[in-house]
Amino acid sequence: MEALERRACVTGVGQSQVGRRLMRDPLELTLDACLAAIEDAGLTRDDIDGLSTYPGGVDLSPGFSGAGVIQVQDALRLELDWFTGGVEMSGQLGSVINACMAVATGLARHVLCFRSIWESTAQGKSGRGGFGLGSVDESRRRVGEEMQWTIPFRSYSPANWIGMFAQRHFHEFGTTREQMAQIPLNARKNAQVNPKAIYRDPLTLHEYLAARLISTPFCLYDCDVPVDGATAVIVSHVDAAKDCRKPPLHVEAVGSALRGRPSWYLFDDLTTMAMRDAGKMLWERTDLKPADVDVAELYDGFSFLTMAWLEALGFCGKGESGSFIEGGRRIARDGELPLNTDGGQLSAGRLHGYGFLHEACVQLWGEGGERQVAGDPTVAVAAAGGGTQGGCLLLTRG
Amino acid sequence: MLDKPFRVLPELTETNRHFWQGGQEGELRFPRCQRCRTWIHPPTPVCPECLGKDLAVEAVSGRATVLTFTLNHQQWVPSPDHPYAIAIVELEEQEGLRLTTNVVHCAAEDVRIGMPVQVVFEQYEDVWLPLFEPAGAV
Numbered sequence: 001m002e003a004l005e006r007r008a009c010v011t012g013v014g015q016s017q018v019g020r021r022l023m024r025d026p027l028e029l030t031l032d033a034c035l036a037a038i039e040d041a042g043l044t045r046d047d048i049d050g051l052s053t054y055p056g057g058v059d060l061s062p063g064f065s066g067a068g069v070i071q072v073q074d075a076l077r078l079e080l081d082w083f084t085g086g087v088e089m090s091g092q093l094g095s096v097i098n099a100c101m102a103v104a105t106g107l108a109r110h111v112l113c114f115r116s117i118w119e120s121t122a123q124g125k126s127g128r129g130g131f132g133l134g135s136v137d138e139s140r141r142r143v144g145e146e147m148q149w150t151i152p153f154r155s156y157s158p159a160n161w162i163g164m165f166a167q168r169h170f171h172e173f174g175t176t177r178e179q180m181a182q183i184p185l186n187a188r189k190n191a192q193v194n195p196k197a198i199y200r201d202p203l204t205l206h207e208y209l210a211a212r213l214i215s216t217p218f219c220l221y222d223c224d225v226p227v228d229g230a231t232a233v234i235v236s237h238v239d240a241a242k243d244c245r246k247p248p249l250h251v252e253a254v255g256s257a258l259r260g261r262p263s264w265y266l267f268d269d270l271t272t273m274a275m276r277d278a279g280k281m282l283w284e285r286t287d288l289k290p291a292d293v294d295v296a297e298l299y300d301g302f303s304f305l306t307m308a309w310l311e312a313l314g315f316c317g318k319g320e321s322g323s324f325i326e327g328g329r330r331i332a333r334d335g336e337l338p339l340n341t342d343g344g345q346l347s348a349g350r351l352h353g354y355g356f357l358h359e360a361c362v363q364l365w366g367e368g369g370e371r372q373v374a375g376d377p378t379v380a381v382a383a384a385g386g387g388t389q390g391g392c393l394l395l396t397r398g
Numbered sequence: 399m400l401d402k403p404f405r406v407l408p409e410l411t412e413t414n415r416h417f418w419q420g421g422q423e424g425e426l427r428f429p430r431c432q433r434c435r436t437w438i439h440p441p442t443p444v445c446p447e448c449l450g451k452d453l454a455v456e457a458v459s460g461r462a463t464v465l466t467f468t469l470n471h472q473q474w475v476p477s478p479d480h481p482y483a484i485a486i487v488e489l490e491e492q493e494g495l496r497l498t499t500n501v502v503h504c505a506a507e508d509v510r511i512g513m514p515v516q517v518v519f520e521q522y523e524d525v526w527l528p529l530f531e532p533a534g535a536v
Contacts, residue, residue, distance in 0.1 A: 129474065130474035130475070132406050133406060133474065133475065141406060142406070142407050142408060142409035142410075143406055143407075143408055143409060144408070144409040144411070146440075148408035148409065148414065149440060149497070149498055150498045151406045151408075152405050152406060152407055152408055152525070152527055153405075153484060153498050153499050153500050153527070153529075154403065154405060154470065154474070154475070154482060154484065154500065155470075155484045155498055156474040156475075157472070157474060159472065160468055160470055160484050163468035164466040164467060164468045164484070164485075164486055165466070167466050167467060167468055167511070168465065168466035168511065171466070171511045212471065213469075213471040213481070214470075214471060214472045215468045215469065215470045215471060215472060215484075216468050216469040216471070216481070217468075218468075264498075265486045265496055265497070265498045266494070266496055268494065270465055270466050270486065
């Protein structure tokens with residue numbers, strides 16, 4: 001079987017201003033990121049013949065989408081041969097995997113992929129709310145579809161839903177909060193040398209353990225930080241990449257599987273989620289091994305998700321993520337598997353999946369500045385989502 | 399006795415009424431395949447096991463086990479009863495027949511994985527919510 005994704009590569013990345021309550025037009029942030037990515041690739045907008053995004057122009061919750069395909073196509077007057085945008089795909093990076101397929105099959109040569117979010121401004125002073133609540137004053141409001149099976153039980157948030165998976169992992173494998181803390185502590189250390197990160201003050205284990213609980217076993221620092229910001233990447237056909245400015249980052253393999261039940265409470269194994277199958281699939285499509293990976297950028301909407309991705313991608317055994325990250329040395333920037341080197345969503349901000357791919361590319365191009373991983377990394381993995389749907393990409397340079 | 403906490407209620411339809419109103423007769427009900435006897439949740443028009451379409455609503459025992467839980471501390475909707483326990487329970491009739499629910503009638507801190515529980519219904523308007531209490535509770 002030929003892994004067709006190898007005909008695709010990443011040729012440029014771009015990111016807007018990222019911050020809390022920027023009060024800026026989300027379309028402007030989106031276009032800032034898109035134009036930066038086009039320029040980074042050494043292309044012009046006339047070269048862009050494909051457009052791909054997640055979740056499309058649908059605000060599922062306040063600020064969840066800064067722009068969709070239609071707005072960006074029109075704003076930049078793009079002449080497209082192929083486009084797609086939506087929420088039912090292999091997580092946020094499913095939109096990049098789709099773009100790989102589009103260039104591999106000849107539907108497009110250079111696909112502009114983007115994810116734009118403005119939750120911080122949209123949520124306003126009230127902060128992050130629960131799902132399904134709307135205004136609580138509307139006491140006659142009712143929920144339907146999938147949400148009817150969770151919301152009436154006062155289970156309003158992914159913090160509740162994912163917290164239950166973490167709790168089961170703790171129960172089966174003896175995982176501890178002290179171990180899980182290494183995900184946010186490591187992220188914060190990396191954020192300290194990322195000038196664009198939201199939270200850059202030092203964070204200690206003592207402060208982590210003293211923080212207020214959100215939903216056990218998660219405390220405040222296990223939850224990512226809503227921001228405003230947009231990220232874009234250019235996916236090009238390998239032949240078209242020769243026109244680009246920078247060395248292409250080859251897509252060695254992707255993981256896009258959905259095999260278990262896509263549910264927050266019906267997945268067969270309550271110690272992992274959809275990432276289990278996406279991670280497994282990725283290694284079925286390449287001769288490279290987890291030990292070949294120089295940098296890992298793994299989704300951390302909640303700290304436990306990163307642990308589940310570490311297991312899903314085979315960086316440690318099933319149930320062993322707690323001991324793998326214990327003490328934090330292995331996952332530090334100078335450890336054996338540098339992890340979430342820009343601070344992730346926990347400290348750098350919830351760019352919702354695309355931040356991980358952006359950072360993987362930055363590291364492979366050696367553009368990380370003070371946070372650049374030593375040793376000239378050439379293999380990186382980026383993973384996003386992973387709860388009910390997830391996707392991952394393995395990238396190589398040279 | 400504390401007032402019942404605020405809850406967003408489910409929208410009743412022809413496909414979910416058996417579930418949300420079964421508690422009126424003290425029954426927890428699910429569609430069941432009449433060919434291969436698989437219990438089905440959430441409701442779907444085709445049996446996910448044998449793909450048969452001969453489904454009928456039946457009642458389960460209401461006995462279940464806590465597979466996992468979380469104690470919610472965040473005041474999504476302010477109320478004095480935080481933290482409260484949200485759990486995933488599995489009905490004894492079938493592996494994988496699960497509900498998200500609340501464990502009630504015990505201290506939230508006493509909820510444990512593996513704990514046997516039984517259904518207890520709490521009525522809100524025209525909805526009977528299946529909550530679970532420790533098995534053997536009076």
